[in-house]
Structures are given as C-alpha cells and as structure tokens.
Amino acid sequence: MGAVLAAVLGASLVGCSSTGGKRAEERAKAAQAGRPAVSTPRWTFAMVTHAGDGDTFWDIVQKGAKEAAAKDNINFVYAHDDQAQQQAQFVQNAIDQKVDGIVVSLAKPEALKDVIAKAVKAGIPVITVNSGSAQSAEYGALTHIGQDEQIAGEAVGSELTKRGKKKAVCVLHEQGNVGHEQRCAGAKKTFGGVMENLYVEGTNMPSVQAAIQAKLQADPSVDAIVTLGAPFAPTAVKAKDAAGSKAEVDTFDLNESVARDLKSGALGFAVDQQPYLQGYEAIDLLWLYRYNADVLGGGRPVLTGPQIVTADEAGKLEEFIKRGSR
Amino acid sequence: MSTATAVDERLAPTSLVRKLLGRPELGAVVGAAAVFVFFSFAAPSFLQASSLSTILYSASTIGIMACPVALLMIGGEFDLSAGVMVTTSALVSSMFSYQMTANVWVGVGVSLLVTLAIGFFNGFMLTRTKLPSFIITLGTFLMLTGLNLGFTKLISGSVSTKTIADMEGFSSARALFASQWNVGSVTLKVTILWWLALVAVATWILLRTRAGNWIFAVGGGADAARATGVPVVKTRIGLYMGVALCAWISGQHILFSFDVVQSGEGVGNEFLYIIAAVIGGCLMTGGYGSAIGSAVGAFIFGMTSNGIVYAQWNPDWFKFFLGAMLLLATLLNAWVRKRAEAK
Numbered sequence: 001m002g003a004v005l006a007a008v009l010g011a012s013l014v015g016c017s018s019t020g021g022k023r024a025e026e027r028a029k030a031a032q033a034g035r036p037a038v039s040t041p042r043w044t045f046a047m048v049t050h051a052g053d054g055d056t057f058w059d060i061v062q063k064g065a066k067e068a069a070a071k072d073n074i075n076f077v078y079a080h081d082d083q084a085q086q087q088a089q090f091v092q093n094a095i096d097q098k099v100d101g102i103v104v105s106l107a108k109p110e111a112l113k114d115v116i117a118k119a120v121k122a123g124i125p126v127i128t129v130n131s132g133s134a135q136s137a138e139y140g141a142l143t144h145i146g147q148d149e150q151i152a153g154e155a156v157g158s159e160l161t162k163r164g165k166k167k168a169v170c171v172l173h174e175q176g177n178v179g180h181e182q183r184c185a186g187a188k189k190t191f192g193g194v195m196e197n198l199y200v201e202g203t204n205m206p207s208v209q210a211a212i213q214a215k216l217q218a219d220p221s222v223d224a225i226v227t228l229g230a231p232f233a234p235t236a237v238k239a240k241d242a243a244g245s246k247a248e249v250d251t252f253d254l255n256e257s258v259a260r261d262l263k264s265g266a267l268g269f270a271v272d273q274q275p276y277l278q279g280y281e282a283i284d285l286l287w288l289y290r291y292n293a294d295v296l297g298g299g300r301p302v303l304t305g306p307q308i309v310t311a312d313e314a315g316k317l318e319e320f321i322k323r324g325s326r
Numbered sequence: 327m328s329t330a331t332a333v334d335e336r337l338a339p340t341s342l343v344r345k346l347l348g349r350p351e352l353g354a355v356v357g358a359a360a361v362f363v364f365f366s367f368a369a370p371s372f373l374q375a376s377s378l379s380t381i382l383y384s385a386s387t388i389g390i391m392a393c394p395v396a397l398l399m400i401g402g403e404f405d406l407s408a409g410v411m412v413t414t415s416a417l418v419s420s421m422f423s424y425q426m427t428a429n430v431w432v433g434v435g436v437s438l439l440v441t442l443a444i445g446f447f448n449g450f451m452l453t454r455t456k457l458p459s460f461i462i463t464l465g466t467f468l469m470l471t472g473l474n475l476g477f478t479k480l481i482s483g484s485v486s487t488k489t490i491a492d493m494e495g496f497s498s499a500r501a502l503f504a505s506q507w508n509v510g511s512v513t514l515k516v517t518i519l520w521w522l523a524l525v526a527v528a529t530w531i532l533l534r535t536r537a538g539n540w541i542f543a544v545g546g547g548a549d550a551a552r553a554t555g556v557p558v559v560k561t562r563i564g565l566y567m568g569v570a571l572c573a574w575i576s577g578q579h580i581l582f583s584f585d586v587v588q589s590g591e592g593v594g595n596e597f598l599y600i601i602a603a604v605i606g607g608c609l610m611t612g613g614y615g616s617a618i619g620s621a622v623g624a625f626i627f628g629m630t631s632n633g634i635v636y637a638q639w640n641p642d643w644f645k646f647f648l649g650a651m652l653l654l655a656t657l658l659n660a661w662v663r664k665r666a667e668a669k
Contacts, residue, residue, distance in 0.1 A: 020493035021427030054475045054485040054590025063484075175645065199641045203591050204598075205584050206517075207631065210384035214635035217380060218371040231486065231588055238583075242506075242513045243376065256489055257586055324484045 036073035038291075043101065044075040045286050046094035047279070049130070050087055050107035051080040056231065057253060057275050061129070063324055064279030065103065072287040084111035091115045094124075101125045101286035103279075105146075106132020106139075107179065113139055125289050129278045131179055133301035142289060143297045145281045147273035147305035149179045153186020155306040156250065156271055160224055161192040163268065165248065168195045168224035169215055173202030173232055180228050183252065187226060205235055212239035216247065224248050230255035230270070237266050254309065259321045262314035270314075273305030276325045347666040350607030351619030353659030357605065358626050361655055365629060369636035377636060379512045385628030386521040389621050390576050391595070392602035393524045394568040396620035397532065399603050401565045402545035402612025403459040405448065407466035408569055409595030414470050415441040415577025416587045417478055420487040423495075430495035438574050444470070445570025449563030471593060478589035486588045496582070503575070504583035517579055521621065524572065528617035541565065545612030602627055605656050607663070626655050 047065055051058030062078055069076035077099070079090040084107070092115050094102050102119055106112055109132050119126050120140040128136040128144045136144035160168055168191060170184035188195040198215050200208040216222055216239065225240065225247050227233045233251035240247055248268040251258060253275075261267040281302070288294040296302055309317065320326040346352060365372045391408055398405055418440045423433030444466065451462045475485065482488055490496060505516045532538040540561045543551035552558050581587055604610065605626055606619025630651040634644055 015429035015432040015495075017423065017427050017429050017494040020490060021423065022425050023427040052590065053471070054478070054588060056485050056588065059479075059485045197641050198635070199644045203593050204595055205580055205588075205591060206387035207384060210380050210387075210628070210632055211635050213380045213383075214377065214632040217374060217377045218369065218636045218638055231586070234586075235584060242380070244511060255486070255586070260489075 035070070037071045038073055038287075040073055040287070040291055042073055042075055043287070043290060044077065044097070044099045045069065045101040045103065045283055046077045046079070046091075046097070046099045047103040047282070048078075048087055048090040048094065049080045049105040050082055050084070051105075052082040056255060057229070060275040060324060060326070061279040064276035064281075065283045066279075067325075068280040068283035068287075072284065074283060074287060076283065084108035088112050088115045091119065095119050095122055098122075099124060100290060101127070103127050103129055103282040103286065104141075105130040106135055109135040109139070116140065125286060127282045127286055129282045136301065137299045142295050143285055144301040145278050145285070145304060146301065147278075147303055148301065149182035150186040150189075151303070152252065152271055152273060152306040153183040153188075154190040155186075155308060156183070156226055156252070157187040157190030157195075159269060159271075159308055160187070160226075160250070161190065163224075163248070165191075165224040166193040167219070167222050168193060168226060169212075169222050169247075170195055170197050171208075171212060171225060171227045171232060171236065172197055172199050173208065173227070173229055175199045183228055184226075200232075202229075202232070208232060209235050209239045209242070212236050213243045216240060216243035216245040220245065222247050224250060224268075227251045229253055230258045233258050233267055233270070234261055237261060254317065254321055254326055256318075256321050259314045259318045262309065262311050263318070265311060268310070270309045271306045272309050272326070274307060274326070275304075277304045350614060350616045350663075351622050352607075352666055353662035354606045354619050354622040354626065354655075356662045357655035357659045358622050358629070360658055361626050361629050361633070361651065365633035365637065369633055369638070372633055372636045375510070375512045377632075379514055381625075381628045381632050382518050383515045383628075384632055385621075385625045386515065386517040387576065387579070388595075388598050388602055388627050389521045389624030390517060390524060390572055390579075391569075391599040392606070392620040392624045393521070393528050393617050394565070394572045395596075395599040396603035396606060396608050396615055396617055396623075397528055397541060398565045398569055399600070399608040399610070399612060400532070400545045400615045401541045401562060402548065403452065403562065403565065404463060404600065405566065405569050406460065406463040406596050407444070407448065407470055408463075408573060408599055409592045409597075410467055410470040410474060411441060411444055411570065411573040411592075412576040412580065412595065413474055413587065413589070413592035414444065415574045416581040417474055417487060417577075417589060419578060420490055420581050420587055421478065421481050423490050423493060424488050425481060427493075430490060430493050430499050432495075433490075434499055434578060437577065438571075441570045441574040441577070442567055443570075445567040445573075446563060448570075449566035452566070453559045453562055467596070474589045474592075485590065486586050489585050490581075491585045499578070500582040503578040503581075520575055520579075521624075524575075525617050525621045532617060537561070537564070542613060545614070547613070598627065601652060605652065605659060607659065627652070630655070 116139045126141045128141045130146040133144045172180045200211045225236050230253040234257045236249045250268045251270045419433040419437035422436045423430045507514050540556045543556045544561045602623035603620045606623030608615030634647050
C-alpha cells in the first residue's frame with residue numbers, strides 16, 4: 001500500500017499538467033479581501049431556501065448573500081431543503097433563535113404562509129427571494145427579489161421568434177417543478193412557432209443526452225432547443241451534433257461551459273436571472289432596513305432578470321462566471 | 327459383469343432447444359423482441375440506424391453497471407451505492423487533476439484506487455459485520471452522497487467541478503473513455519465496446535472459471551458453499567470490487583464526455599442497474615442469472631426510455647409509460663421462463 005501511495009505521489013509530481021488546473025486559476029485570481037465595510041452591530045440574518053443538494057444555481061445565490069454579509073458585518077446562517085415542510089421548520093428555528101432578519105424563497109408558498117406570519121409577528125423583517133413574487137407582499141414580506149419565471153420564459157419566446165425559429169423543444173430536467181413549467185409556458189406564450197416539452201432525467205447525464213438525441217431524430221424539423229439549466233446546455237449541444245441536427249441550443253442560467261459555448265457560437269443565447277444578485281440584494285436590503293429603514297420596490301417585486309446573454313457579452317462575463325459569482 | 331449399462335441421464339446429450347430454454351436470459355430476449363416490435367410500429371423514426379445507435383448508447387451506459395450488479399446479485403447481494411459511486415469516481419479524477427494541476431491520467435489512476443477502495447469497503451464491511459447488504463450499501467450510498475457534495479464544495483468552492491478540458495492528457499483519456507466514430511450517418515460510442523467487452527468477460531468468468539462456480543455457490547447458499555470449501559469472503563469482496571471497477575469506467579466516461587461533473591448526479595441510478603439485472607433474469611434472492619441477461623435488460627431499458635420519445639407521446643405521462651413498459655417486459659419474461667421450466 002505504501003509503495004502504491006509513493007508511486008502515485010511520485011507520478012503526480014512528474015505528471016504535472018502545464019495547462020489549466022488550479023495553478024492557472026490561482027495565477028489569474030486577484031487577491032480579494034472580505035472585510036466588513038460598516039460599523040453597524042453584528043446582526044444575524046438567516047437564509048432558508050428550497051434548494052436541493054448540490055444545486056449550482058443556489059450555490060451562486062448563497063455566494064452573493066455571503067459576500068454581502070461579509071461587507072455588512074452580518075452573521076450569516078444558511079439552511080435549505082427541497083421539502084417545503086422541512087423548509088418551514090428551518091424558518092421556525094430561525095425565529096426561535098431570534099435572528100435579526102430572514103430571507104426565504106417561496107417555491108411552495110402555502111406551506112410557508114403560517115411560519116412567515118409568525119416571523120412578522122415576532123418583529124423580524126422578512127425578504128422573499130427567487131420564487132413567490134405573487135405571495136410576497138400578501139404574506140407581509142418587505143420586498144421580493146427575483147425573476148418572475150413566466151416573464152423569463154416570455155423573454156426566451158420573443159428572442160426565439162426574433163431569431164426566426166419555427167419549432168422549439170423545451171427540455172425540463174425535473175418533472176413536476178412548478179418554476180420549470182412556468183418557464184416553458186412563458187416561452188410558449190410569446191414564441192411565434194410551435195413549442196413542445198421534453199422531460200429528461202436530470203440526475204443522469206447520459207440519459208439526458210440520449211433523450212434529446214431521440215427527440216431530434218424523431219422530429220428533424222426542430223430548429224431550437226431550450227434547456228432550463230446551464231449544465232444541460234453543453235449536453236444538448238452534444239446531442240444535437242450526434243443527431244446531425246442544425247437546431248440552435250439556448251439555455252436558462254450561466255456556467256463556465258455555457259460561457260465558452262456562447263463565445264464559440266455553439267450556443268445561441270442564455271437567459272440569466274443573476275442569482276448572485278438575488279442573494280446579495282436580499283442581505284443588503286435587510287441591512288438597509290435595519291440601518292436606515294429603507295424598503296425597495298414599494299410592495300412590487302424587484303426583478304433581477306431576465307437578462308439575455310449572447311456571444312458579445314459572454315467574453316466579458318467569463319471571468320466572473322469562473323469565480324462563481326455569475 | 328454386465329456390459330450394457332444404462333446411460334446416466336445427467337450425462338445424456340441435451341438438444342440445443344432444451345439448452346436455450348434453460349438459459350436465464352431467454353425471457354428477457356423475448357421481452358426485448360416484444361418491445362422492439364412494439365416501438366417499430368408505434369414510432370416511425372425508431373428503426374432509423376441513427377436512432378438505434380442512440381438507443382445502444384443509452385443502453386450501454388446502464389449496461390456497463392448492470393453487468394457487475396448482475397454478478398453481485400447472482401452472488402446474493404445488492405449494492406445501493408453503485409449509482410453515486412459512479413459520480414464519486416468522476417469527481418475524484420476531475421478534482422485531483424485540477425487541484426494538483428496534474429496530468430489528467432494521474433487523476434484517473436487515483437480515482438481507480440479510491441473507487442476500488444470503496445468497493446473493498448462495501449465487501450469487507452458486509453463479510454465482517456454480517457449485516458444485510460441493503461443496510462451496508464445504503465450507509466455507503468448516503469455517505470458517498472454527502473461526501474460528493476461536501477468535498478466538491480470544500481475543494482472547488484461550488485457544487486460542480488471546474489473544467490479540465492484544457493489540461494494535459496485530457497484528449498487521450500477522452501479517446502479511451504468517451505470517443506465516438508461516425509459510420510455513415512450513425513455515431514457509435516466507445517461505451518458500447520466497453521459494455522460488450524465487460525459482458526463477454528463476465529460471461530466467461532461465470533461459465534468457464536472456478537470463480538464463476540464460487541459466485542453461483544455463494545448466492546445459492548453461503549453456508550453450504552463455505553462447507554464445500556468455497557472462499558465466501560474473497561468471492562463477495564471480489565464482486566463488490568467488480569462493481570467498483572465498472573463504476574470507475576462509467577465515471578470516467580461521464581467526466582470525459584461532459585467535462586464538468588455535478589456533485590448531485592447519480593442518485594437513483596442504482597435502481598436502474600438492479601432493474602436491468604432483474605429483467606435480464608437475475609433472481610432477487612441470488613444464485614441464478616446471467617451477464618448476457620443484464621445486457622438484454624439494459625437494452626430493453628434503452629429502447630423503452632428513448633422509444634417513448636421517438637413515439638412522441640405526451641411527455642406528462644413519460645414516467646408512467648416507462649414504468650408500465652418495464653413491468654410488462656418483466657412479466658412477459660417471468661411467463662416465458664415459467665413455460666420453459668415446465669417443459
């Protein structure tokens with residue numbers, strides 16, 4: 001065993017890659033210090049979301065929130081669960097801890113209605129993020145920060161129409177997700193051509209590729225594919241190439257490979273709802289409310305998207321995407 | 327002394343038909359043929375060569391894992407950690423190469439050691455504790471799911487790995503694990519070759535080697551096997567390491583095919599492998615089954631999941647269709663086997 005380990009370590013010393021990797025990242029990374037910029041008391045803000053384990057999108061939201069918390073001298077606590085009941089429990093925990101502010105996402109609004117009312121009654125300011133724009137004000141939240149899924153979908157539909165597409169496929173990677181359905185429904189509404197839904201198994205990449213490939217082979221008239229998450233866009237491009245289709249692939253959300261594919265022209269456009277901004281603004285607005293009684297939006301949701309990103313912007317955004325804030 | 331001794335019936339030559347009827351995968355082959363014929367009529371684009379290559383690719387990614395899982399089931403055990411182990415293996419290669427700025431092949435090698443160690447852990451814990459494999463591998467499943475997420479977040483700072491496509495060794499590793507050839511309009515993936523090779527090796531082990539006899543013996547009854555001198559512990563650990571080896575192959579395919587790995591992937595796939603093995607004639611109780619059967623099971627799964635798309639059915643009902651088709655294929659399989667045994 002020791003010999004094997006030594007061999008591996010030895011191999012890793014001689015087997016270095018002169019391109020890419022962490023060394024390249026470190027070389028490129030500028031030193032950034034996360035020191036508080038204000039001298040307000042160290043308040044505690046809790047953020048409770050409906051993110052599942054290992055969700056790229058929510059990871060960026062959390063990163064935005066953390067960086068705002070560092071700047072605002074906030075003690076930031078985070079909890080998440082995709083089951084609404086557990087999410088409500090986490091909000092209750094935050095109330096019990098007498099936190100100074102709560103940020104919550106409302107994917108299943110009814111399940112959280114009571115516990116948010118409790119928080120408001122206990123005098124804790126609440127800000128909703130991402131989903132739940134319709135219920136936010138009614139439940140007593142100060143502000144809602146996020147992108148309306150329907151509006152985001154509509155932006156995609158109009159962009160596809162503008163690009164002269166006739167037949168599009170909307171790829172849903174999570175069956176039964178309300179936000180996903182709204183996105184595709186929105187796109188369908190403003191799209192001049194025909195749009196069909198395709199459900200794929202999001203936790204199994206090869207099967208995602210095979211399903212998209214199968215769809216394109218079954219219907220060669222498809223000229224646009226829309227994926228609802230960044231990790232699925234490069235897979236859709238692979239499926240398109242393998243099927244010998246000329247369809248344009250477009251996507252919601254950004255990541256490193258999406259930026260690269262946008263730049264190279266393999267992807268048409270991406271719709272970004274700026275998750276970093278959702279986390280950052282939520283914490284910053286809670287701080288502003290505590291410090292200065294500021295409220296944004298006047299009871300209406302503050303939209304963080306949709307922003308259409310094409311090859312022109314992708315280059316500029318690439319470094320921000322790489323550091324995980326876009 | 328009489329010269330005319332009656333021929334022992336066990337030594338009597340059996341006809342080819344009888345031999346075929348006794349094979350565990352017979353039912354699955356009939357089921358596969360039924361599914362094939364069904365979609366040939368239901369979906370106009372199903373029979374295109376390019377469609378069939380898509381189905382083969384889909385089947386191969388399930389089949390590479392269904393093969394060792396079938397062997398494990400013949401040996402009487404389950405592995406619920408098989409799905410996330412694939413993701414673990416991909417994450418380890420990717421992150422090791424990236425963090426150490428090492429040649430990609432170094433990460434691939436480290437990943438092989440780590441994945442085999444997980445397989446050894448499963449087998450070792452099972453034989454040591456004598457707990458059911460359901461509990462042991464459920465524990466491994468949960469731990470790996472947590473480790474995948476925790477380590478990826480800790481090391482990469484996000485829930486997916488960073489791209490290693492620009493690193494040395496990537497293109498040669500991609501050639502081995504994720505290359506493809508264009509034959510006319512058809513794209514054939516290297517996973518199909520891996521799949522066929524694994525099934526061939528597994529079949530050879532099962533039917534032609536001593537280890538194969540051990541696997542059947544251990545699955546049929548561990549105590550009886552031990553009494554006749556079969557190394558039960560070694561066989562079981564070996565079977566789990568076989569699953570780990572194939573998880574490594576699958577994991578490398580996913581890494582080099584999709585470049586970036588999401589830490590949450592793989593959950594639930596262990597059931598697909600078990601389903602493919604069961605459709606292919608493996609008994610849930612062990613001691614019976616075949617590697618070829620697992621391949622036919624994976625093929626049925628590939629045909630069904632993609633056939634539904636080719637048939638352009640209302641996607642809201644996708645999961646229902648999938649479940650119903652699998653259940654029908656399995657029922658037909660069981661019926662054919664019963665008829666064959668009655669003969």
